[in-house]
Amino acid sequence: xxxxxxxxxxxxxxxxxxxxxxxxxxxxxxxxxxxxxxxxxxxxxxxxxxxxxxxxxxxxxxxxxxxxxxxxxxxxxxxxxxxxxxxxxxxxxxxxxxxxxxxxxxxxxxxxxxxxxxxxxxxxxxxxxxxxxxxxxxxxxxxxxxxxxxxxxxxxxxxxxxxxxxxxxxxxxxxxxxxxxxxxxxxxxxxxxxxxxxxxxxxxxxxxxxxxxxxxxxxxxxxxxxxxxxxxxxxxxxxxxxxxxxxxxxxxxxxxxxxxxxxxxxxxxxxxxxxxxxxxxxxxxxxxxxxxxxxx
Ligand SMILES: [Zn+2]
Ligand SMILES: [Zn+2]
Numbered sequence: 001x002x003x004x005x006x007x008x009x010x011x012x013x014x015x016x017x018x019x020x021x022x023x024x025x026x027x028x029x030x031x032x033x034x035x036x037x038x039x040x041x042x043x044x045x046x047x048x049x050x051x052x053x054x055x056x057x058x059x060x061x062x063x064x065x066x067x068x069x070x071x072x073x074x075x076x077x078x079x080x081x082x083x084x085x086x087x088x089x090x091x092x093x094x095x096x097x098x099x100x101x102x103x104x105x106x107x108x109x110x111x112x113x114x115x116x117x118x119x120x121x122x123x124x125x126x127x128x129x130x131x132x133x134x135x136x137x138x139x140x141x142x143x144x145x146x147x148x149x150x151x152x153x154x155x156x157x158x159x160x161x162x163x164x165x166x167x168x169x170x171x172x173x174x175x176x177x178x179x180x181x182x183x184x185x186x187x188x189x190x191x192x193x194x195x196x197x198x199x200x201x202x203x204x205x206x207x208x209x210x211x212x213x214x215x216x217x218x219x220x221x222x223x224x225x226x227x228x229x230x231x232x233x234x235x236x237x238x239x240x241x242x243x244x245x246x247x248x249x250x251x252x253x254x255x256x257x258x259x260x261x262x263x264x265x266x267x268x269x270x271x272x273x274x275x276x277x278x279x280x281x282x283x284x285x286x287x288x289x290x291x292x293x294x295x296x
Pocket of ligand 1: 092118120179180
C-alpha cells in the first residue's frame with residue numbers, strides 16, 4: 001500500500017508534477033531526490049523544469065554548459081524509474097524579449113518533452129545583462145525599489161509592462177504551458193495603487209488570457225504558495241474566469257525542495273472543481289490529455 005494515497009481524494013492519474021527545480025538551478029535537492037519523494041507519494045508522472053540558461057549567469061538559472069548533463073540525468077532517471085512512473089524532461093524558459101525567449105532555435109532544438117514559458121525579468125533596454133533586468137519574482141524590497149526607480153512610483157506601469165511581456169511571449173510561442181501567469185501580483189498587490197478589481201488590472205489580465213485561449217496554450221495552476229499564503233498563480237478568485245474562457249489548466253507545485261513536491265495539489269484540484277472545471281491536463285504516455293477531476 002502506498003503511503004499518503006488515502007489522503008489524496010482523487011484518482012492516482014492526477015498525481016503528477018511538471019514544474020520542479022533541482023540543484024541544476026536553484027532547487028535544494030538532486031533530481032533523483034524529488035523523484036523518490038514523488039514515488040513514495042504514489043505519483044504517476046513527474047517532470048523536471050529547471051530555470052533555463054540566460055544570456056547572463058544568475059544564481060537561480062542553469063548554466064548553458066550544464067544542459068547536456070541535465071538532459072543526460074533525466075534520461076538516466078527515465079531508465080531507472082520509468083517502469084514505476086512516467087519521467088519527463090521539461091524546462092522553465094524565461095521570456096526576456098523578442099531576441100531571447102522559448103521560441104528561439106536554441107530552446108526549440110533541445111530534446112525536451114515539454115516547455116513552460118515564464119516571465120521573471122523585465123529588461124530595461126535591449127542590452128540583456130543582469131543589471132539591466134527588473135526581477136518581478138524576488139523580495140518585495142527590490143520590487144518596490146524598481147517601481148520607484150524605473151516606473152515613476154506607479155505599480156500599474158510595472159504590472160502592465162509585465163502583462164505586455166506575457167502577451168509577447170504567448171504571441172512568440174514555442175512552449176506548451178504558461179508558468180505562473182500572474183506572478184507579478186505576489187509583490188504587486190503589496191504596493192500602493194494596486195487592486196485586483198481595478199479596470200486596468202482586469203483588462204491586462206483578461207487580454208493575456210484571451211491570447212492564451214486563442215493560441216490554444218495551457219495555464220499552470222502554480223501551488224508554490226498555496227499552503228504558506230493560501231494563494232496560487234493564477235489567483236484562486238480568477239479560476240471561474242479561466243473556466244469561462246475554456247482555458248485548459250494543469251496543477252504543478254514549482255517545488256524547490258523534495259518534500260514540497262505534492263504541496264497544494266489536492267487543494268487546488270478541489271478549488272478547480274468548485275470553480276466548474278471537470279478536467280485538468282496531464283502528460284500521459286508523452287501526450288497532453290484531459291483527465292477528469294471527479295473525486296474518487
Ligand atoms: Zn518561475
Ligand atoms: Zn519555477
